[in-house]
Amino acid sequence: MSKMHIKLTVNGRPVDALAEPRMLLIHFLREQLSLTGPHVGCDTSHCGACTVDFNGKSVKSCTMFVAQAQGGEVKTIEGVAAADGSLHPLQEAFREHHGLQCGFCTPGMIVRAYRLLQENPNPTEAEIRIGIAGNLCRCTGYQNIVKAIRAAAERMNTAKEAAA
């Protein structure tokens, strides 16, 4: 199948590549850009392990063609930590609160939580649970994931207040 010219921004860097129009965004990220943080957990759009941020919204990158991302901005788990390598408060909190075991769902969880906290910087436990309903974890039982997101929200809000 003939390839098309794809231009988009991934984790702040411009990407210029050739890809088949039918290629899924997740395969483009993983196989062409070697960004293997987002995972294919189910192949059926249920698990959310492939979640990335696209133009300010959480998307499951296995439900979207790379052609649909043309000209857009994508952020994957690889783009969540600061440029100097220091972890994002969400990454710290997942570690601190044991929000992961095998870590397979974690990239999707954190990228989703990252967007959730932009949409709602101070979510209740119920709002967090609804907010991550599209992301499945088979290890932790969610309890510690919710705690981690709550803790990260608090830390980010405190930092924001201190800066104000």
Next chain:
Amino acid sequence: MSAPVETADVRKQQLEGLGARRKRVEDARFTQGKGNYIDDMKLPGMLFGDFVRSPHGHARVKSIKKDAALALPGVKAVLTAADLKPLKLHWMPTLAGDVQAVLADEKVLFQGQEVAFVVAEDRYTAADAVELIEVEYEALPAIVDPTKSMAPEMSSALRFL
């Protein structure tokens, strides 16, 4: 004069050795998407596999046409039980001491059973090749009642040709 109150949290933080809180070493990697799971690995010359699967619960496989799939650029191989037979790899032993068809050998015994295996340069080509393989089946009655399937004559009918 009373001693300062020591909360459970403070006590936990002061613990060393047994019972102490520890951050897991691997979490720094996992939270940054650097887990390096099997599917994340990319080696030179790595190929992709995909299966043709049975749409039938029970059927005789009359023919498998793989020419069109093999003609597709990027397809490296299309394997069926006929290719595995000379190597004696078409049935494999299971942990239960039973044997199991690697690829359907003359008959399919359940829906979704692997009938042919495609090897190609990328996953999309492999999926295209799967579509190009024509399998002719002769549908046979399938047992859908688990109680009936346990009858001795049924199990022998299902497991062997």
